[in-house]
Amino acid sequence: MSQGTYIKRHNRALQVYAVAFLIVLYVPVLFIPLFSFNDSVYVRFPLEGFTLQWYVELWSREPVWNALWNSVRVGAVVSVIATILGVVAARAITRYRMPGKTALVTFIMMPLVIPGIIFGVALLVLLSRMGVPLSLYTVGLGHLIFCLPFAVATLLPRFEGFDPSMEEASMDLGENGWWTFWRVTFPMVFPGVVASLLLTFTISFDEFIMAFFLTGTDPTLPMYIWGQLRFPQQFPSVLALSALILIASFVLVFVAQWIGRVGLDQNRETP
Amino acid sequence: MTPPNAFISIRNVSKFFGTFQAIDDVSMEIGRGEFFSLLGASGCGKTTLLRMLAGFESTSQGEIYIDGQPMSDVPPHHRPVNMVFQNYAIFPHLNVRDNIAYGLRKQKLPKPKRDAMVDEMLDLIKLPGYGGRKANELSGGQRQRIALARALILRPKVLLLDEPLGALDKQLREQMQLELRALQRQVGITFVFVTHDQEEALTLSDRIAVMSGGRVLQLDTPTGLYETPKSRAVASFIGSINFFRGTVRRNGGTAGAVEAEGLGTVPVAAEHLGRPDGTPVLVALRPEKFALSASRPADAAHAVAGRLKTAAYLGERSHYYLEIEGRDEPVAVSSQNLGRIAAAAEGGDTTLWLSWSPESMVILEAE
Amino acid sequence: MVDTPHPNRQAEAGAPPGRPSRLTAILHRSEALRGYLLMSPTLLIMTLGIVIPFLILLVMSSWSRDGFGFDTTPTINNYLRAWSEPVFGALLTRSFWISGVATVATVVLCYPMAYYVAFHVHRRKMLWIILMTLPFWTSYLLRVFAWKVILGYEGVINSGLMSLGFIEAPLEFLLYSKEAVIITLAHAWAAFAILPIYVSLEKIDRSLLEAATDLGDGPVRRFLRVTLPLSMPGVIAASFLIFIPTTGDYITPALLGGPDGAMIGNFIQLQFGPVNNWPMGATLAIVLMFWIAAVALAFLLLTRKLQERLT
Numbered sequence: 001m002s003q004g005t006y007i008k009r010h011n012r013a014l015q016v017y018a019v020a021f022l023i024v025l026y027v028p029v030l031f032i033p034l035f036s037f038n039d040s041v042y043v044r045f046p047l048e049g050f051t052l053q054w055y056v057e058l059w060s061r062e063p064v065w066n067a068l069w070n071s072v073r074v075g076a077v078v079s080v081i082a083t084i085l086g087v088v089a090a091r092a093i094t095r096y097r098m099p100g101k102t103a104l105v106t107f108i109m110m111p112l113v114i115p116g117i118i119f120g121v122a123l124l125v126l127l128s129r130m131g132v133p134l135s136l137y138t139v140g141l142g143h144l145i146f147c148l149p150f151a152v153a154t155l156l157p158r159f160e161g162f163d164p165s166m167e168e169a170s171m172d173l174g175e176n177g178w179w180t181f182w183r184v185t186f187p188m189v190f191p192g193v194v195a196s197l198l199l200t201f202t203i204s205f206d207e208f209i210m211a212f213f214l215t216g217t218d219p220t221l222p223m224y225i226w227g228q229l230r231f232p233q234q235f236p237s238v239l240a241l242s243a244l245i246l247i248a249s250f251v252l253v254f255v256a257q258w259i260g261r262v263g264l265d266q267n268r269e270t271p
Numbered sequence: 272m273t274p275p276n277a278f279i280s281i282r283n284v285s286k287f288f289g290t291f292q293a294i295d296d297v298s299m300e301i302g303r304g305e306f307f308s309l310l311g312a313s314g315c316g317k318t319t320l321l322r323m324l325a326g327f328e329s330t331s332q333g334e335i336y337i338d339g340q341p342m343s344d345v346p347p348h349h350r351p352v353n354m355v356f357q358n359y360a361i362f363p364h365l366n367v368r369d370n371i372a373y374g375l376r377k378q379k380l381p382k383p384k385r386d387a388m389v390d391e392m393l394d395l396i397k398l399p400g401y402g403g404r405k406a407n408e409l410s411g412g413q414r415q416r417i418a419l420a421r422a423l424i425l426r427p428k429v430l431l432l433d434e435p436l437g438a439l440d441k442q443l444r445e446q447m448q449l450e451l452r453a454l455q456r457q458v459g460i461t462f463v464f465v466t467h468d469q470e471e472a473l474t475l476s477d478r479i480a481v482m483s484g485g486r487v488l489q490l491d492t493p494t495g496l497y498e499t500p501k502s503r504a505v506a507s508f509i510g511s512i513n514f515f516r517g518t519v520r521r522n523g524g525t526a527g528a529v530e531a532e533g534l535g536t537v538p539v540a541a542e543h544l545g546r547p548d549g550t551p552v553l554v555a556l557r558p559e560k561f562a563l564s565a566s567r568p569a570d571a572a573h574a575v576a577g578r579l580k581t582a583a584y585l586g587e588r589s590h591y592y593l594e595i596e597g598r599d600e601p602v603a604v605s606s607q608n609l610g611r612i613a614a615a616a617e618g619g620d621t622t623l624w625l626s627w628s629p630e631s632m633v634i635l636e637a638e
Numbered sequence: 639m640v641d642t643p644h645p646n647r648q649a650e651a652g653a654p655p656g657r658p659s660r661l662t663a664i665l666h667r668s669e670a671l672r673g674y675l676l677m678s679p680t681l682l683i684m685t686l687g688i689v690i691p692f693l694i695l696l697v698m699s700s701w702s703r704d705g706f707g708f709d710t711t712p713t714i715n716n717y718l719r720a721w722s723e724p725v726f727g728a729l730l731t732r733s734f735w736i737s738g739v740a741t742v743a744t745v746v747l748c749y750p751m752a753y754y755v756a757f758h759v760h761r762r763k764m765l766w767i768i769l770m771t772l773p774f775w776t777s778y779l780l781r782v783f784a785w786k787v788i789l790g791y792e793g794v795i796n797s798g799l800m801s802l803g804f805i806e807a808p809l810e811f812l813l814y815s816k817e818a819v820i821i822t823l824a825h826a827w828a829a830f831a832i833l834p835i836y837v838s839l840e841k842i843d844r845s846l847l848e849a850a851t852d853l854g855d856g857p858v859r860r861f862l863r864v865t866l867p868l869s870m871p872g873v874i875a876a877s878f879l880i881f882i883p884t885t886g887d888y889i890t891p892a893l894l895g896g897p898d899g900a901m902i903g904n905f906i907q908l909q910f911g912p913v914n915n916w917p918m919g920a921t922l923a924i925v926l927m928f929w930i931a932a933v934a935l936a937f938l939l940l941t942r943k944l945q946e947r948l949t
Binding site: 011022026029085086096110111113117119141148152199205206208209222238245253 | 669670672673674676677679680681683684687688690691692694695698747748750751753754755758764768769770772773775776777778779780781783784785787788825828878879882883884885886887888889893903906907910916919920923926927930
């Protein structure tokens with residue numbers, strides 16, 4: 001990039017700021033794992049000693065595993081459905097000339113800018129009027145609506161960066177829509193599909209606001225944690241659990257981003 | 272509707288994109304085994320027409336027949352037509368062999384047969400042994416040939432080519448042009464070729480349709496288009512040309528002449544005219560139809576004197592621009608440098624004589 | 639090689655291609671139809687999830703509580719209550735105030751960070767971007783909880799400062815206040831500010847900056863006259879992305895707002911919880927949405943006016 005040495009000049013102050021910024025960003029979050037190893041029921045300084053007892057105790061607590069399993073189930077189903085719908089929508093948006101396309105895309109992206117509480121409340125009202133009891137299914141529905149925009153936002157660039165004449169070539173060579181999709185389209189957007197699956201799973205797994213309104217008798221993991229927050233004795237266990245979730249989320253997101261980049265490299269052709 | 276006799280028949284086809292009309296009542300017939308080109312500048316509709324043949328665009332009006340069958344409700348994957356795309360559209364996630372064999376899946380051939388067909392194709396496109404290579408590691412020219420092989424292996428009745436040589440550099444392009452021509456002769460398939468490069472069209476085609484603004488200006492053989500253009504647009508589109516304003520002079524009967532600015536009155540066979548006396552016309556003469564000499568040629572029927580204004584040396588030929596009396600614009604003359612020619616003095620008073628034969632004149636409608 | 643048709647092709651060539659049905663023919667001709675049809679499941683879900691619930695919400699806001707059921711005679715009583723009773727207005731104002739301050743703080747604090755990555759990071763930009771946004775992908779609940787841990791009476795800051803001897807008694811104002819909510823919100827939503835600002839900074843044509851320097855501007859001048867105005871779309875997008883969702887937040891105020899930091903989100907949640915006045919809750923939700931839209935519109939008009947004045 002022809003920035004010229006003048007503009008490229010190092011700015012000490014900014015560098016310091018950037019590093020300080022990252023520290024401030026991560027430290028609060030890192031306190032959780034820190035205190036999860038602390039040999040004390042109280043979350044405060046000074047640290048009392050290293051212990052794994054909170055993790056061990058977590059292992060035997062059945063409600064934790066139930067809640068975890070609930071969250072995993074909901075997350076898996078939501079991510080698959082959201083990704084499928086996202087693929088379909090992204091393809092339609094990028095491949096077809098449709099009147100009112102901009103309005104359509106804005107409509108789909110709306111959940112991103114509306115406070116979650118309003119969605120939660122609105123869906124709660126709808127479901128109760130319809131007589132549908134609250135359960136993991138209702139939580140799943142709420143998550144689906146919230147995750148769809150993310151799926152579409154992840155997949156849209158994939159489809160846009162994908163030469164439409166590939167699909168035309170496939171059709172020209174005799175394959176109908178279905179076969180073209182599986183032989184050409186899907187392999188080429190695959191990294192986006194994986195990224196979307198991982199992202200939507202993570203979002204659903206961590207989602208609390210809507211789950212709060214839409215949960216029935218089976219809690220998701222965030223709901224369980226919320227319940228535990230009322231008991232100070234349980235704090236360290238909650239911290240241990242949170243630490244585990246944090247690490248898992250970090251790993252998932254990292255992997256999703258990495259796959260996204262790898263896919264981009266693969267599609268680059270020699271000039 | 273009775274199916275037509277030609278192999279591909281396009282009848283009164285129009286195409287609208289919203290309110291924009293891309294194709295305006297186009298009709299043409301393409302014969303079996305013909306190398307047919309659609310020639311025109313960007314936006315003239317040639318690619319749209321090609322895509323309608325392939326089935327990627329539907330016709331707004333009119334009908335397309337291929338081998339007697341109407342194509343309007345036939346989707347692309349059912350048409351006996353294959354296309355080579357402008358950017359080749361080689362599948363990056365497949366290797367060369369899988370790319371070429373892509374369309375064979377539906378035929379469910381046993382593997383040895385499939386492999387044999389692919390190897391045959393690789394030989395045809397002069398890339399033997401490349402089967403295992405990753406498709407997107409190859410150069411532009413190689414990918415173009417793979418795109419060709421991928422289409423040809425299916426033995427289509429018609430091969431459509433959308434400016435396939437546009438991305439190649441000049442020398443490679445010329446080489447590929449010759450190879451394409453030879454290939455078409457060898458394989459005998461009808462080729463419909465889209466290009467904006469007139470030289471390319473003239474070199475390769477049996478017949479060319481010159482298009483502009485969604486219409487066909489003229490459909491003719493290369494010689495026909497070059498030597499006998501039917502309109503000013505076609506005449507100036509292909510090669511360079513001089514236009515002289517003129518008037519028809521007839522005194523009844525078969526004799527006739529044209530009085531053209533700067534050229535004088537030149538007799539022309541009456542059948543070339545077909546217009547009454549006094550009609551304004553345009554006389555067109557290509558630069559290479561003029562002969563230049565230092566003094567008035569004795570054997571030439573028609574000659575005028577001109578003052579040399581500019582000369583451009585192009586290696587194998589030179590372009591001269593001469594001012595003649597009775598005409599504002601200089602006349603462009605092109606002649607081969609047969610011997611060592613001393614640079615003619617520009618400006619100044621060098622007088623040269625231009626001569627031509629009346630048969631080389633093309634009479635066009637004055638516009 | 640002569641043009642001998644392949645056996646399969648022969649079959650296709652001899653007989654006319656199978657006459658497709660009317661439906662296929664229509665689909666083949668209309669691209670828009672194909673597109674919408676393809677998207678229909680997605681559209682269906684979104685309509686089900688967005689449009690219908692909101693309509694029902696609207697309807698419910700016109701009902702009244704009647705014991706454990708609803709009196710369904712349409713009435714605007716709830717809206718009148720929301721308008722007249724001062725507690726709602728106060729709560730709404732405070733919510734907007736908290737969100738507003740948090741938004742400004744976040745944007746101002748994140749801008750230099752985005753600037754740094756856009757202009758001063760040359761290798762592995764992707765890594766920086768991932769680093770900046772990674773915390774966002776973890777549970778919101780956990781991040782708010784983390785701040786509770788930090789700001790608490792016996793929390794990290796207090797116990798740390800005390801054990802180091804800086805203070806003798808724990809600072810009380812840290813938790814259960816408006817400020818606590820603002821700090822937490824700013825921290826939690828930082829990623830939403832960084833990304834849009836970064837994108838718009840990245841898009842600035844570097845040669846514009848060189849031209850400005852060439853014409854005599856020093857670095858500060860250049861920033862104010864070229865960089866900042868050109869990054870405004872990103873700043874505005876960031877502001878919206880933070881302001882709108884945070885006005886309805888209830889986790890943060892619930893965990894560490896206390897009475898001083900309660901927001902309208904808490905109130906709405908209460909209506910659906912212990913207070914059990916669903917129509918009122920619906921009303922408040924709609925009122926909130928209305929005011930968000932109004933503020934957003936005002937903001938947009940303001941920025942447009944400013945842009946016209948500057949250019």
